[in-house]
Amino acid sequence: MAISKEQLNEAFRIYKEKHGGTRQDYFAPLFLAEKFSVPLESVLSKCAFRKHDLGIDAYFIDRETKILYLYVFRWTDNRDAFKEAYQNLIDRGIEAIFGPGATGADSMIPKLKRELAECRNSIKKVIISFVFNGDPQKAESSRVLENFREELETKKYYIDSFFDRHDITLVIQYISNTARKYNQVATTRKTFSYRIPFYAQTEKQTAGGEQMYIGFIHLWDVYQMFIEMKHRLFEKNIRAGLSDDLPPNMAIKKSLRDIAFNGKNPEYFTFHHNGITLYAENIELDDHSISIVEPRILNGAQTITTFARFVEENQHQSGFSQNAIEKIQVIGKLITRCSADFVTQITISNNKQNHVYPWNLRANDRIQLEFDDKFRKAGIYYERQENAFSNLTSAEYEEMGISQEKDIKIKKLAQTFLAIQGEIDKIPDMTRVFENDVLYERTFRTSYLEADTRKIILCYKIQFRTGSMIREIISKGENKYYSIRSARNLMWALAIQAVLNDEKQEELLETYGGSLSIETNFNEYLKEIASRRIRFILSEILDMPEYKPLVEQEKLGFLKTRNTFLKAMQIARKLYGWENKTIVG
Structure with missing residues (x-):
């Protein structure tokens, strides 16, 4: 039976004076008491009620099954709440429990070590459980948590060293309090x-x-x-x-x-x-x-x-x-x-x-793992690591839930975000964007993690059809529009704004935002907005007094600047009522 909020409140009321902590801290003893059918008072000393940086919230040694249970508890349905605990376990927690030396100020860890010393020769398995109110399957599918889990697994040699054996099984699992679903995502029977x-x-x-x-x-x-x-x-x-x-x-x-x-x-x-x-x-x-x-x-x-x-x-x-x-x-x-x-x-x-390349060096940044998670939910592989997509087997596709045959690449995603922002002058200079921390963070904004994935996919796909959009416009007047061959990134940014300002945007997202394939009808849609919208915007740009002489001299660098994009958006607002929109909100 799931632990309820009322149980938390009652336990907090009874034991707060002696043990302190917050209401959420009593999730741990309530869970242990129920799981192992023991009195609540008997497990209070096995729980941490003070803030610490070791990652573990509670433990239990089942002497009958010879299993050591280590627990992380979060009273939330958000899997991301486990990130800090994972990092603390990796940095300090596992070594504090199974290594020699100081254990920190937390009183729970010395008690755990004393109990472990008594049954050192009998323990056969260590289970690290992450308990929350969410779906274990969602936690398992997270690339960020997977990366943490892989790092945590490398610390198993501390466990082997403590027990002086290599046959200890390590299990890492996610448990749902609400449904009591278990999901064992990793079993390491031996250290590599x-x-x-x-x-x-x-x-x-x-x-x-x-x-x-x-x-x-x-x-x-x-x-x-x-x-x-x-x-x-x-x-x-x-x-x-x-x-x-x-x-x-x-x-x-x-x-x-x-x-x-x-x-x-x-x-x-x-x-x-x-x-x-x-x-x-x-x-x-x-x-x-x-x-x-x-x-x-x-x-x-x-x-x-x-x-x-x-x-x-x-x-x-x-x-x-x-x-x-x-x-x-x-x-x-x-x-x-x-x-x-x-x-x-x-x-x-x-x-x-x-x-x-500089983007190769960002492959394992936390924000990149977060986007990996985001796209994997849509069945799309995000190629952070160069050539990783081409090296995948069919079985690995299936295991990761990848349903699409095309991938999103880290460099092109960065260019997509810059096109969304109208920073078209930065699109050709990816080396600078990935090497400069400020530019990199402005490009891969954390707010984009909350965006509708379909919007990102739609904006990403447009870059592969800017050529056909340019040809469509030039077909309306070779002499007048020949110069827009230099406006590929401006075309991309304006097409994105056309989509984001389209009153039928939801229909576009539903029809074309779920796949990286470029459908014929989507291509026709882009050619139509190029001919009926963007063409007239660019026509006014080319006729501006400050730009007309440059066009005549074929000095077309101005078509690649953010300033020109902003002027184009002013024209778009005047002609079509467009606003400079983003993918968030």
Whole structure:
């Protein structure tokens, strides 16, 4: 039975003097008492009533089932309320519970650690439950929460270390208080931990504690990690695997073929390869091997994916020498004890062999994950990470709920938002937009997360038909309108305003806003507004005294400025009653 608001009020009234806290804080003991059929008073000490930064609100050790339950409670139906708790668990909470040292001021954690010490040898499973009044399925489908969950999973080595075992099952689940639905989104039966041959030729430690070991690593060993971890191995990378047809990858394939089939010495591969960089949550060295916990490739994704494809395509062919392939070594830089920002900077600086665009570096920003969530609800893949869409399998499409065959790309989405804002002079300069924090935040406004997704899709699609709109206008007078060939982005921005000002906007959204496909009828609609609306706006612009001489001299840069867009909107207001509208509200 769901915990009610009346129960919260009653528990708060009875226990607030002794335990303090807010009404919502009593969600935890009420839930525990009901779930485990124990008196409410017996679980009050297992709940946190003081504000803390460890992420956990309550715990319960079921000695009969040998399960440790850790709880996060939020009296809301909004899945986003879990974000802060996730971050606190990742940054401090898991280490405070399962690591050595101080546990902070919270009195619940020392009590939990004492109880855990008593049953250290019997616990078989750890379940972290996020309890709220919403739908667990919606929480599971969130790309933001998925990213948090993946980060949280990498901390499992603290659990393994505490219990001195690797067979502890970790379950992360969302629970609805209202319907008591459970959704187990992740079960990690073991930490991704590997012991591989590795001799550290040298090592380096910074004043901040970051560590790096340099030696030689077998590609075959990293390939085995990839087989087990799949693309999780590349979570920290800024791009997915690039095409085999790119020169660096073609060169790798040729070298592999020479080694596997033509008897070339594998040692030469080492001399021609720049090496790979891995980050690990924890590293332990001995004389001739290394144990790495939760590895992630920071540089070398192209090498590993190319190596994997080559092996899988050729290993059953006659003459293939797996023994030779297994001997291939490259320089390996292994890094640990780093902050997330430090890892990001390493990733950026180590990915220079193929040009890295500024939008690649924003792929894992929180706002990008939020837009990923938004578009996934509409069945659309948002390609934040370069080439990720082309690397998806049919099964992955289905698993993510992707129903459309086209994707929204991060760069083009930024240009769409700029067109909506009328910032047409910035559309060609994406490098500056993504590198400048202020411009970037103004472009990817958090308010756009509340916009009707159909509006964004409709505005996004228009860019692919500006050419046909321009041709439609030019067909009405080649000599008069030839100059608007330079007004592609102005055309896009005005077409967006035409849609947003259309009194039949809801009908347009319903008909064309649910798909990235550009329907014939939508194309005809755009050509019609170009001919019957935008043409007359541009005609007045071209005839303005300040612009007419520039047109005659073919100096058409003014058609690419925000100032011209604003003048065009003044004309549109005069002719058609348009207002400069946005997609929010």
